[in-house]
Amino acid sequence: MHATHSTTGPAAPHAAASQLEALQGAAYLRHRLLVDLVREHFVGSRVLSVDEDSPRAGTSTRIFHGLKRSLPETPITWHDAGQRGESVDLVLALGSRPQSAPLSRQLSDWAARLVDGGRLIVELLSVEHPRACPATGSDDAGAIAIAAADLVQEAAQHGLCVLALVPYGLFLCDGGHSRFLGDLPTTAYFRRLLSWLPQDRLLLELALVIEKDVVAHLSPRITDRFVAVFERRSDTAAVSAWLHRLQALEDRLCRSPLDRSELQSQLVRPLPALRQHVSALLHASLRCRRLFDAVVTPLVARGGMAWRDLVEPPLDSYFMGVARHRDLDRYAMQWSRQAGCQVPGVAPIFQHADVPLGRALEYSLVEPLLTQGFGRFTGVRS
Amino acid sequence: MKPLAIASLLWPPNQRVLPAFVKRHPGTTVLSLDGLISQAMTARITDAGGQVLAFEALLDEPARLALGRAVEARMRTLEAVLTQPAWGDYWREFPLSERSLAAILSQVAAAQLPTLLRLMAAMDEAHQRFNLRLIVLNEDMTPPPRALVAWGRSRGVPTVQLSHGVELFQPYTVHADLQADITAVFGERGIEGYADIGLDLSSLRITGNPAWDDYAELRHRRREIREAVAAEHGLSPNLPIVVFGTTWSANLTAHSDEGIHGRTLHMFLSAAQALARSGLSAQFVVKDRPGAPAAAQHKIPALFADYGLPAASARYVAGEAMPWVVGSDVVISMQSNLSLEAMMVGTPAVDLLNEVGMWLGPCFAADSGVIEAEASSLAETLRAILGDAQLRDRQRHRLAQAAPRHNIGVDGHATERFIALLETLLPAGSRPALSLPA
Numbered sequence: 001m002h003a004t005h006s007t008t009g010p011a012a013p014h015a016a017a018s019q020l021e022a023l024q025g026a027a028y029l030r031h032r033l034l035v036d037l038v039r040e041h042f043v044g045s046r047v048l049s050v051d052e053d054s055p056r057a058g059t060s061t062r063i064f065h066g067l068k069r070s071l072p073e074t075p076i077t078w079h080d081a082g083q084r085g086e087s088v089d090l091v092l093a094l095g096s097r098p099q100s101a102p103l104s105r106q107l108s109d110w111a112a113r114l115v116d117g118g119r120l121i122v123e124l125l126s127v128e129h130p131r132a133c134p135a136t137g138s139d140d141a142g143a144i145a146i147a148a149a150d151l152v153q154e155a156a157q158h159g160l161c162v163l164a165l166v167p168y169g170l171f172l173c174d175g176g177h178s179r180f181l182g183d184l185p186t187t188a189y190f191r192r193l194l195s196w197l198p199q200d201r202l203l204l205e206l207a208l209v210i211e212k213d214v215v216a217h218l219s220p221r222i223t224d225r226f227v228a229v230f231e232r233r234s235d236t237a238a239v240s241a242w243l244h245r246l247q248a249l250e251d252r253l254c255r256s257p258l259d260r261s262e263l264q265s266q267l268v269r270p271l272p273a274l275r276q277h278v279s280a281l282l283h284a285s286l287r288c289r290r291l292f293d294a295v296v297t298p299l300v301a302r303g304g305m306a307w308r309d310l311v312e313p314p315l316d317s318y319f320m321g322v323a324r325h326r327d328l329d330r331y332a333m334q335w336s337r338q339a340g341c342q343v344p345g346v347a348p349i350f351q352h353a354d355v356p357l358g359r360a361l362e363y364s365l366v367e368p369l370l371t372q373g374f375g376r377f378t379g380v381r382s
Numbered sequence: 383m384k385p386l387a388i389a390s391l392l393w394p395p396n397q398r399v400l401p402a403f404v405k406r407h408p409g410t411t412v413l414s415l416d417g418l419i420s421q422a423m424t425a426r427i428t429d430a431g432g433q434v435l436a437f438e439a440l441l442d443e444p445a446r447l448a449l450g451r452a453v454e455a456r457m458r459t460l461e462a463v464l465t466q467p468a469w470g471d472y473w474r475e476f477p478l479s480e481r482s483l484a485a486i487l488s489q490v491a492a493a494q495l496p497t498l499l500r501l502m503a504a505m506d507e508a509h510q511r512f513n514l515r516l517i518v519l520n521e522d523m524t525p526p527p528r529a530l531v532a533w534g535r536s537r538g539v540p541t542v543q544l545s546h547g548v549e550l551f552q553p554y555t556v557h558a559d560l561q562a563d564i565t566a567v568f569g570e571r572g573i574e575g576y577a578d579i580g581l582d583l584s585s586l587r588i589t590g591n592p593a594w595d596d597y598a599e600l601r602h603r604r605r606e607i608r609e610a611v612a613a614e615h616g617l618s619p620n621l622p623i624v625v626f627g628t629t630w631s632a633n634l635t636a637h638s639d640e641g642i643h644g645r646t647l648h649m650f651l652s653a654a655q656a657l658a659r660s661g662l663s664a665q666f667v668v669k670d671r672p673g674a675p676a677a678a679q680h681k682i683p684a685l686f687a688d689y690g691l692p693a694a695s696a697r698y699v700a701g702e703a704m705p706w707v708v709g710s711d712v713v714i715s716m717q718s719n720l721s722l723e724a725m726m727v728g729t730p731a732v733d734l735l736n737e738v739g740m741w742l743g744p745c746f747a748a749d750s751g752v753i754e755a756e757a758s759s760l761a762e763t764l765r766a767i768l769g770d771a772q773l774r775d776r777q778r779h780r781l782a783q784a785a786p787r788h789n790i791g792v793d794g795h796a797t798e799r800f801i802a803l804l805e806t807l808l809p810a811g812s813r814p815a816l817s818l819p820a
Contacts, residue, residue, distance in 0.1 A: 024748065188574035189552050195748040286740040286756055322741060328636035331477065332555050339487050344468040346487075349460050350495070352502040355536045360498060360528040361490055363556045367633045368486045373478045377633050381640050 025195040026172050029207050033168050034059065034094060034123070034227070035066035036212065041164065041229045042067070043119050044089020048110075051095055059095035059123075087115045093122040103146065104154060111158040114232040120160060123227050124151065126167075126220055148220040149243055151228060156239045160230035165246075166216045167223040170295065171207055185294050193290055202285040206278065206292065213274055217266045219250045258304045271309075279312040293319060328374055336365040387411040387512035389437075389505070389539075390419070391519045391527050395593035396544055397423050399518075399800050404432035406801065411435050413508055415526070437504035440511070449503055453496050460491055494525045501526055505533050514539050515808055520546040522561035531561045540807040542566065544592070544800060547719040548788055549575040550745035554635045560585055564807070566800055568594075568722075568789040589799040590791020594726055598794025600708050601727035608709035615667075615697050622664040622768045625706045626650040627715040628671060637741045646716055646734055647682070649757040654696070655689040656761040664768060666691060667710070670700040712767050714760070717745045721752045725785050726792055728778045730767050734760060750788070751780030 049071065051058035064071045091110045103124075110120050125145035146154075152162045170184070171194055197204050220226040252262045264271050281288045292311075299305055300323075307316035340358030341347045350358040371377040390400060390412050397419060404410045408431030412419070416436035419427070424434045441449075463469065464484035473480050508514055517534045519527040522543045534541040543562035551557070553575045560581055566589040567573060573586055600607060605619075612619040628647060631638045639645065647668065654666045668682055679698060686696040699706070703720060707713060713724040714732045717739035724731035731752045733745060746752040755763040766773055785792040791799065 187552075187578040189578055189744060192744050192747040196744075196754070199748055286735050286737070287744070290740050290744065322637075325636035325741070329555055332636070333558065335476070335483070336556065338472075339483070340491075343472045345463040345466060346460070346469075349456050349463065350491070350498075352499065352533075353506075353536070355502060355529070355532050357498050357502070357529055357532065360525045360532060361487075361494055363523045363528065363634075364490045364494055364525055365486065366555050368490060369478075369483075370633060370636055370638075372486060373482055374636075376636050377631075377638070377640050379633075379640075381631055381633075381643060 028198040037227050046088040047090045048088045050093035088113050089118045091120045107158045111160050118232045120230040125225050155230050159234050161233050161235040162242050163231050164229040167220040167226045169223050169225045170215050183298050203287045206281045206288045213269050332366045332369050335369050336362040384513040387514050388516040389413045393520045399592050401426040401430040404430040440504045440507040449499050498529045517541040519543050523556045548572045551742040552578050569787050571788045590789050590796030592797040592800050595794045595796050597726040611705040611709040617665050623710040624664050625667045625710040625713045627669050627720040629716040637738050639738050651689045653760040665695045667697045674700045722788050725781045730777050750784045751777050
């Protein structure tokens with residue numbers, strides 16, 4: 001139950017590079033985010049990497065390629081956590097944790113491998129994830145997802161003190177819902193949009209700004225997954241303080257409307273600078289506007305923030321205009337589907353024997369409503 | 383025993399399934415709207431052993447007169463109902479006045495009711511005279527097909543919609559529903575939009591597009607077709623041919639842009655101008671839709687001159703797309719099935735992004751092989767396609783890989799699949815054996 005790869009020592013560069021090329025859409029974004037996260041918290045040189053139990057080269061191998069580092073040794077799998085070995089400076093556990101691998105035991109084993117001051121970087125699914133199973137008591141053997149607070153407390157029992165807990169993967173949105181943003185698209189059109197991430201420099205830049213400059217600094221309940229960074233040291237006070245700050249943050253971020261000063265206190269970049277950066281990208285790219293709208297509209301719709309808080313004029317009017325078009329389409333559907341068949345006294349006029357013809361008028365009712373009714377069109381096409 | 387009949391509102395590009403069906407079911411009468419089936423297609427159906435009959439021929443003059451009186455009576459009743467309190471009460475919360483809404487319904491009813499009632503009467507007559515087994519359509523949204531679907535449902539006659547295109551957008555307003563008993567789509571991609579909006583997908587079947595079956599053979603005759611279309615239009619087959627397929631606004635969603643035809647045309651001409659000025663020798667063809675206004679025939683060529691495009695290198699055409707799709711070097715269109723036609727034959731395709739297309743889409747994934755470009759990068763994109771053989775090969779490879787997902791009929795057998803689908807809706811015993819491709 002050792003290596004999932006046939007090569008030992010440094011990862012085969014050509015294999016890793018070709019795997020990077022194969023990464024598409026959101027997977028490519030995930031890779032970029034993980035590389036940056038790992039680079040920020042990397043320590044030492046002795047690394048134990050834990051990878052997916054898969055015959056293909058997994059996340060860790062690709063991450064090392066992204067870091068332009070050689071894979072120090074063959075990764076072990078999640079099921080190999082119990083195996084003893086030399087002490088390491090860093091344990092890197094990324095990728096899909098299988099359901100059968102008990103997290104508590106893994107934390108214990110990884111902590112045992114770490115030197116004092118060594119770090120564990122682990123990627124986990126959040127309880128927000130649709131595949132999350134609620135943990136019953138202390139038995140998390142069946143749970144592949146965990147709440148951030150539970151993880152921190154569990155890790156502390158094994159001498160691991162939390163350094164950072166970074167929500168990420170907003171655009172991976174398997175669950176389609178965020179407590180902060182509301183409903184997120186999990187639809188084919190959104191996957192098509194994200195598929196351009198590796199090729200569209202501006203789209204990727206916008207996605208990275210949103211992930212790294214905003215999402216990464218907010219509550220882990222915003223996304224379906226997070227990356228946790230622990231240090232091998234016992235510091236009960238630090239853990240308690242961290243948990244207290246997390247709870248306070250979650251309370252603040254769920255208020256509506258969102259307090260901008262509260263939000264700014266969490267972020268590193270000033271909001272005006274972020275707004276300017278995002279606005280520039282939106283001006284330059286249709287895809288960026290589509291992505292931004294898909295992600296932000298739920299937040300604006302429930303009164304969390306206004307468009308003018310997020311983008312510079314005239315983009316605020318622009319997005320409000322798009323929202324208005326959606327409203328008009330809803331009115332058009334209501335009108336066209338009901339006018340000929342649901343208003344008392346009208347349906348029989350369009351009845352032929354037992355054939356209801358009122359709905360047959362639907363197509364012809366839309367354009368006049370949008371044109372004569374709402375003045376959206378003039379009826380003159382160029 | 384009543385003679386067998388099917389009712390067809392299929393558009394000309396898909397009418398090839400009619401003689402194919404009739405050949406397997408000799409003696410079938412194909413009922414359709416007067417003029418929808420050409421004389422040439424009528425002859426093919428006759429040769430296959432069937433006959434064509436117009437709905438209109440089923441109604442005699444007294445019946446038509448009676449229908450006219452019925453329409454008048456119904457319109458009088460409608461005008462009265464629209465002034466009743468129930469009308470105003472119903473629309474009280476709607477953001478438009480009851481009076482403006484009443485005017486719209488009255489106007490639409492006046493325009494549509496005569497046609498619909500005549501069609502219903504004709505269908506009733508057909509049902510009496512024939513053993514009417516199927517109703518086939520290319521869309522189920524506009525009033526006549528929609529009424530036929532409702533009629534078919536009430537009489538137990540199955541209705542089959544053969545999609546006239548892949549639904550590339552997220553279905554909106556009138557598109558956001560499936561009416562016919564069965565809807566045939568071209569491939570998995572054609573299901574995505576309906577799945578995105580949460581529709582019941584159980585009525586969908588994948589058959590491919592019969593109208594594109596010819597591409598399976600035509601793609602092997604590229605040089606011959608290129609030379610023919612170039613000769614017909616005074617172009618050189620030895621210079622790149624860049625085809626721009628125009629679009630127009632249906633105004634069925636508030637996202638529509640009434641000026642999209644002109645706006646995107648100018649985007650293309652600007653790119654063409656930039657390429658010409660840079661010294662690239664290419665020929666630019668603006669292909670309008672059949673039925674485009676006659677005025678375009680002189681207005682658009684005048685624009686060529688405005689953009690400094692030499693007369694020898696720019697053409698305006700409005701005929702069939704197929705020869706241009708096969709014979710050109712690159713096809714540009716806006717969120718259009720024209721890109722998919724290019725995909726079928728491996729012609730590089732560019733999707734010109736615009737506001738409408740992005741808000742209702744996006745339409746293509748990165749691995750589709752269709753290159754998306756905004757106006758600002760269109761010239762550069764075309765230059766890359768025309769100048770980089772490796773890029774073209776890479777795109778052709780992606781197009782070929784993506785083609786079956788968009789149209790399973792890329793193998794040229796969509797007609798057979800569609801016929802097989804129709805026959806599943808016939809009673810057992812009336813279905814001759816049909817071997818289908820694997």
